Amino acid sequence: MPFMKGKAPIRRTLQYLQSSRLVLRERVKVVTVNYNTIGDHHKGAQEFVFWHLSQLQYKNPQIQVATFKNITPSPFIRVFLDDGGDVLMDVDSKSRSDIHDHFRKVFCKSDTKLAEEERERQSRDNPANFGWGCDRQCICEVPGQVPCPGVVPVPKLMRGKYKYGKVLD
Amino acid sequence: MISARHNIISLGCGARLWYPVNEATLSLAGSQTVRWRKPRWVPVAKSKMFKIPPRTITPKEEVVEITRLFNMYRTQMRAVRRHLWEESLRRADTSELSMQQAAEDEAEHQQILEYNHQENLRVAALREERVRKEFEANLARVEASKEKLAKQALEAQEKALHLITETQALVKTFIKREDLEEAIETAIANPIDYNFVIDQEGHIFRGCNTKPESIPEEDREKLLSVAQER
Numbered sequence: 001m002p003f004m005k006g007k008a009p010i011r012r013t014l015q016y017l018q019s020s021r022l023v024l025r026e027r028v029k030v031v032t033v034n035y036n037t038i039g040d041h042h043k044g045a046q047e048f049v050f051w052h053l054s055q056l057q058y059k060n061p062q063i064q065v066a067t068f069k070n071i072t073p074s075p076f077i078r079v080f081l082d083d084g085g086d087v088l089m090d091v092d093s094k095s096r097s098d099i100h101d102h103f104r105k106v107f108c109k110s111d112t113k114l115a116e117e118e119r120e121r122q123s124r125d126n127p128a129n130f131g132w133g134c135d136r137q138c139i140c141e142v143p144g145q146v147p148c149p150g151v152v153p154v155p156k157l158m159r160g161k162y163k164y165g166k167v168l169d
Numbered sequence: 170m171i172s173a174r175h176n177i178i179s180l181g182c183g184a185r186l187w188y189p190v191n192e193a194t195l196s197l198a199g200s201q202t203v204r205w206r207k208p209r210w211v212p213v214a215k216s217k218m219f220k221i222p223p224r225t226i227t228p229k230e231e232v233v234e235i236t237r238l239f240n241m242y243r244t245q246m247r248a249v250r251r252h253l254w255e256e257s258l259r260r261a262d263t264s265e266l267s268m269q270q271a272a273e274d275e276a277e278h279q280q281i282l283e284y285n286h287q288e289n290l291r292v293a294a295l296r297e298e299r300v301r302k303e304f305e306a307n308l309a310r311v312e313a314s315k316e317k318l319a320k321q322a323l324e325a326q327e328k329a330l331h332l333i334t335e336t337q338a339l340v341k342t343f344i345k346r347e348d349l350e351e352a353i354e355t356a357i358a359n360p361i362d363y364n365f366v367i368d369q370e371g372h373i374f375r376g377c378n379t380k381p382e383s384i385p386e387e388d389r390e391k392l393l394s395v396a397q398e399r
Binding site: 074 | 278281282284288292293295296
């Protein structure tokens, strides 16, 4: 593992981040976790934040994720939706896996939905496209098309500066 | 004067144009109109006045072919456009399917909120239980500490009393100034012998002149062990 920084550097690996299934639903905009750094009934929340918060942010880069420490007697997760309302999730004395499962069930897209979206994304990718994000960068790469004008200059009759008039010095 | 067709005109900034432009339209900024047109009050040229434009005649077969191709093209374009329009209708926000989808999403959302609410209640019950237990434990702890303190206070009091009585008893043995000479005389008359001897069985024989053999077995003083004394 390169750059093994921090307590559990596996949390910084791509494989770990990509393997998570915490993709939030479209309604969710802000995720807030309130917990204390010491306390038995906060242990589950502490571990959830330690292990899963980075995964959550990786999968949802446009969502705001915030933590508030040592201001609450009992831990909870508050999620703000796009209509302005919020949903409260009590995690007092719950274990990390319990919190993870409950969170996934309530706020994240289900497995079926994710599979559906994956299928849609694949079908929308037209293999005939070229450009950024496609197989071919430019149409000049395709055999049978006009070669790249950067390599072979295009004939003068096809160039705009000769067709539509050019200022001669 | 109107300039000839193929004259090359130079502009103020030094660049030259190869297409004809009316001199009057050139400006200082270098921009000019492209097209030269006769002024509207000038009549039609003599050479063009009675000119009859030729009517283009396309052969019948060509017309038929062009019509056929055009119809094919129009049909295809219309089909594509119609297909896209129908798809947009299908995917519109107000279409039946989307409304259904929206209703389903809403129902799912409510269901999930309900589930969350139930979970919260369950956890709240557990939390109340825990808090209650902690509170009771706290009370018990406070009680215990109070008892301990009370006991300690009692013991301290007892110890103090004990000390006082001992001192009182001790005070009685003090020698007063008037009895000083008497006390000295009694002390001189009764010297205390601090010498003693201990044997391996634990018998103690007091006095420097006592012989251990002279005291019979039964009268021998047994020395109590340190632990017993304490």
